[in-house]
Amino acid sequence: MKVTLLGTSGGLPIPGRAQSGVLVEALEKKILLDCGMGIPLRLSEAGIKVEDIDLICLTHGHLDHIQDLPSLTKASWLRSGKAEYKIITPSSLRKKLISFWQSLDEYERTELQFEALGDEEDYESDINIRAFETKHTRISQGYEISIEEKKLVYTGDTATSEKVMEKAEGADLLIHELSHLEKRDFHTDPEGLIAEVKGRDVGEIVITHFYPPVAEDIREIAAKIQEETGVPTTAGEDLQEFSI
Numbered sequence: 001m002k003v004t005l006l007g008t009s010g011g012l013p014i015p016g017r018a019q020s021g022v023l024v025e026a027l028e029k030k031i032l033l034d035c036g037m038g039i040p041l042r043l044s045e046a047g048i049k050v051e052d053i054d055l056i057c058l059t060h061g062h063l064d065h066i067q068d069l070p071s072l073t074k075a076s077w078l079r080s081g082k083a084e085y086k087i088i089t090p091s092s093l094r095k096k097l098i099s100f101w102q103s104l105d106e107y108e109r110t111e112l113q114f115e116a117l118g119d120e121e122d123y124e125s126d127i128n129i130r131a132f133e134t135k136h137t138r139i140s141q142g143y144e145i146s147i148e149e150k151k152l153v154y155t156g157d158t159a160t161s162e163k164v165m166e167k168a169e170g171a172d173l174l175i176h177e178l179s180h181l182e183k184r185d186f187h188t189d190p191e192g193l194i195a196e197v198k199g200r201d202v203g204e205i206v207i208t209h210f211y212p213p214v215a216e217d218i219r220e221i222a223a224k225i226q227e228e229t230g231v232p233t234t235a236g237e238d239l240q241e242f243s244i
Ligand SMILES: [Zn+2]
Pocket: 010, 011, 020, 062, 064, 065, 157, 209
């Protein structure tokens, strides 16, 4: 499984960082996790054509995770004359997205299929994709993607939670949000992540979704998480690649 970070910022602009987006390539499929501002651009920089994405999984409806989805479908239509995407969403988001796309010109919404997936539900495919509830909006979810013995966990936005850590157990790669320096109700801070991960069986952590104060010291923060948890930890950068 090849994993490329496409965007590593949260809702505020940070030079050199697009908003949320992760590309997963496995079994000749390309899966996009979230599509915040700048993701179609980052895909092109990674050498990926937007029309070649096979599946899009959205974690929740905040704009820094979905706002460049219309740009992506439009770009696909411009280049290939179609925008055929299957888009997995939390249940509450599906209807809102469908009504949004209905407000666009018809050519910008050809062949979009929105499929809702609830907590602990699987997407039927040769790659195992399971949604799991996170602690963020009323309905927000992360994704667990596994092939044979390899497991990737992507949290999207979340406070630390027992559920997320249950999923992280045994993961080869955990892509966990780290939005703020201080504790907040619906996001994660360094101390919270350290407390949750310590003693767990996690292969590697990649932190992402930074707000400006975090981004300024992100390498030191990653080093501290690694030192205190014993888990190799990387501060995510746009277009950084991982292989599991
Ligand atoms: Zn966010």
